[in-house]
Amino acid sequence: MPTRSSSGCRLCGQPITTQPLTLGVLPVCNRFTRDGRVDHSWALDIVECEACRLVQLREAPPPEIVAPAVPWIRYREPESHLDALVERLVSFRPLAGRALGTGPFEQPLLTRLAGRGLQIESLDLEEKGCGGRHPYLETWQARLNAADLAAPAASLGTFDIVSCRYLIEHTSAPVDALQALKTLLSPQGLLLIEVPDSSKFLAARDYCFLWEEHSCYFVEETLRRLAEESGYRVLALLRYPGALEDALAAVLTPAEGSPAAVSPRGSSSLFQAYRDDFAPTRARLRGKLATLAGPDGDRIALFGIGHHAIMFANAFGVADMFALAVDDDRDKAGFFPPGFAVPVIGSDRLLADGQITTCLFAVAPHIEGKVREKLAPLAARGVEFRSIYAALDNAITKDLAP
Known part of the structure; x- marks a missing residue:
């Protein structure tokens, strides 16, 4: 799976020529050690595509660099909005019968859907036998591709609702990931994509939200464009407020035809100020x-x-x-x-x-x-x-x- 975007934007494929925000070669954030040695680092350059305005890492590290070396690394994602989100999902497909969760943060959503009478399944994409490393988000997201999803699609069939929460911002090939998830959807199925919204921390010029594990930093405009580039129609783009960053949830359904062309808009003032400050x-x-x-x-x-x-x-x-x-x-x-x-x-x-x-x-x-x-x-x-x-x-x- 490709991990780098030096030749073009991860979303629209256009060349990226804007000046980067260069943080330098930094230690990988989850590599805690007993002796204080830094065993894994990565050069963090953050760029914005002038065509679609996706903020992204210029070069994303391969999964083996950022896979945790200790078993206790764990992350939590927001859940307080899930009752409201499930209400909206079910309103689009009131007769939905099957739902699939495709990542490690799906169980709270799936539990609520089961309470609505849906049959639920979970996709296990963790890599087995990885040489003493502890697979987590990065090894999981790397398998959101057509080749790795072919077997689950054949064995599990298709679903009325497929959920992918807090994984797409980690993937280096988000369009490929959404296209691959389409094989798990029934003809009128819904794909739920949930990501952290980056607009608050960009506006506040907060640099601790940057991370070598996040290849992409979405806002409403770029999440919508990702859906269209991947062959989906956006039924709803929902925002759930948080103190430091909001949750963005896109409810999608497969679309016919090609996405509409978008004229390059130039670098945004939001990113320019963030970079320059x-x-x-x-x-x-x-x-x-x-x-x-x-x-x-x-x-x-x-x-x-x-x-x-x-x-x-x-x-x-x-x-x-x-x-x-x-x-x-x-x-x-x-x-x-x-x-x-x-x-x-x-x-x-x-x-x-x-x-x-x-x-x-x-x-x-x-x-x-x-x-x-x-x-x-x-x-x-x-x-x-x-x-x-x-x-x-x-x-x-x-x-x-x-």
């Missing part, structure tokens, strides 16, 4: 954190060590400024986050450290209140809490204006 933001943030870290570099903690925190630290070049990397996930304890000089510790160690004067949060907004309660003794002695997320009022980047 990175270098000055990075320089100002490094200066600010160097001051906060103090002469001995022992005053800043980072709480919540997921891929957003790791991207924030490495893309901005500030990983070495954190005296403590804090997370209460016991699986992470003692592991070094990629690019960090310190291993993960629990919040008890943070509470006992009298040198910390600033704690950066890399936790979801709905969790931050509970974290603040847990760390109340720090606030009582004057420790400042700030967020890594640029869209939030307490973001560490808020007061970095030149």
